[in-house]
Amino acid sequence: MASADTTRATDVWLPIPATEIDGLPEDLSYVHWDAGPEYPADPARCAFYAVPYMKPADRILKPLPEMANVRVVQTLTAGIEHMLPAVPRLPAGAKLCNARGLHDASTAELTLTLILAALRDIPAFVRSQDAGQWRQGFRDSLADKSVLIVGYGSIGSAIEDRLTPFECARVARIARTARDTVRGPVLPLAELPAMLPDADVVIMATPLTEDTRGLVGADFLARMKDGALLVNIARGGVVDTKALLAELESGRLRAALDVTDPEPLPATHPLWHAPGVLITPHVGGPSTAFLPRAKRLLRDQLRLFAAGEPLRNVITTAG
Template sequence: MRNLVVSVPTEQLAADIGATPDGVEVVVWPMDAAAPRERFDMVVPPYMTMTRVLARLEGVEVGLVQGQSIGYDGVADVLPDGLLFANAASVHETSTAELAVALALAAQRHIDAFAVDTAAGRWSPVFAESLADRRVLLLGYGGVGKAVAARLSGFEVQLTAVASRAREEDGMPVHGVDELPALLPQAEIVIVSLPGGESTRGIVDDAFLSALPDGALIVNVGRGTLIDTDALVDHARRGRIRAALDVTDPEPLPEGHPLWGLPGVLISPHVGGASTAMRPRIARLVRTQIERLAAGEPPINVVLGA
């Protein structure tokens, strides 16, 4: 049996993977230059620059490309033909859900304003909105949505889940997106965790925002393209809607963009998965894929090329 050859982008990830089955060679390749081998059984591209370097796989024999993100919108456009691509489901859900709840709490309890007051040495109490007793609509009930729901379970919210199709899952009634017009007028907080892509682009548009009650909060930890940015700017400027965004469209948000500095808008720079939870979880996933390949088993999480 021939050796398996796996590339990872950093020495750190190679060390985190730890011991591998006999006959497995782990090569560090940041994909900043041509491939050091003609064949890889698995390639793990760098985390944040993956779509910019996938072209380097052209002409290389690759069994599996293992991404480090849950989302994979746009990957099909740059992935060389014939390659399998797996996403990083199981790696970022917990960390992203933590940030979603943190953003909701920060916006409700004015933590962002208090941080500014702290820097200015200013004591300025406010009577704030609670998270408790709020009507929270989860738009997206995949891995991240379920993780958000689990973390909200102790906050005494009234939770409504919405996904692409209606169903009941683990005791949770899930509404279909076609029911949004009836659900939005009751939603005080909307937490969006849908994947990107053409089917979800601009789902949070002017009509969506107009259906929400005055003062409603939009939290987006999915993809920036889910929200019509111009519509959100218009509603936020009028004080109609508040927003807490980990992702934006465009991204990075350029200097001088109208979202910056808008009252009621809190922005974090796409850091949902960027926590200490990532390292052990991506190492565990890569190690699992290696063990499956070594055992002749199909990889998990394959989302393209299957």
């Protein structure tokens, strides 16, 4: 790509109207674009591109080849795998930033919802309600269970914060690298095989990378204890769907999935009707918690950008 003429780049493209975000720097020029068919301005004049949220990848990537002077691409998602194909074509020095912290509360809430709903068999109670049937019986409690969180970034930490009142027997943590936290040690990924057999609930909260794609495969699942619950709020590609289906259909494991592979899950896919599975349609992030946090993130990043200070959440720099 030709060297960028940064003197032309003065616009900030926002998926939220600038008038709805308090405290934006006054010396920047704002345009609103939420992945509509028409561009709000010349993409070549865009210096800061805030990527529209929950829009098709082809639509949000479309203007990037024309953004020859862009200096920052800011997603509103924690995962950025959908943006990586565009990085080699960005101007040298352009930074790709994710939205670490934006979805922590909402995703952690959904994680606990999925765990409790799956353990207490809420879907069965809903079906009984629809049928007008009163069916009592004992169900699993989260209390006294051993929980393993695989992926201990800000979302994994937020999940543990919300597990604390539920009197779990133990919460163990696995991440790419070992470290200590105020809640206890985070063990390296190499320790995962040894940790799986003791966990009643295994929560996947990892980013989707070449190292984690298919991480939850046949060997991983075989190490989980009988009756254990797999919860995936990461990305569908972290789990080998065929291997998971085999375990679900045997009745040995249960699963609660906010993400699937493929996604969206086709109406005829057998995962919909597998025994012991609860599925939500990738709704960890979209809740009423999203908009105020998205506005704060964009305001804070643009203040740093306008001041020429280092941005937060920089994942990679083109070049």
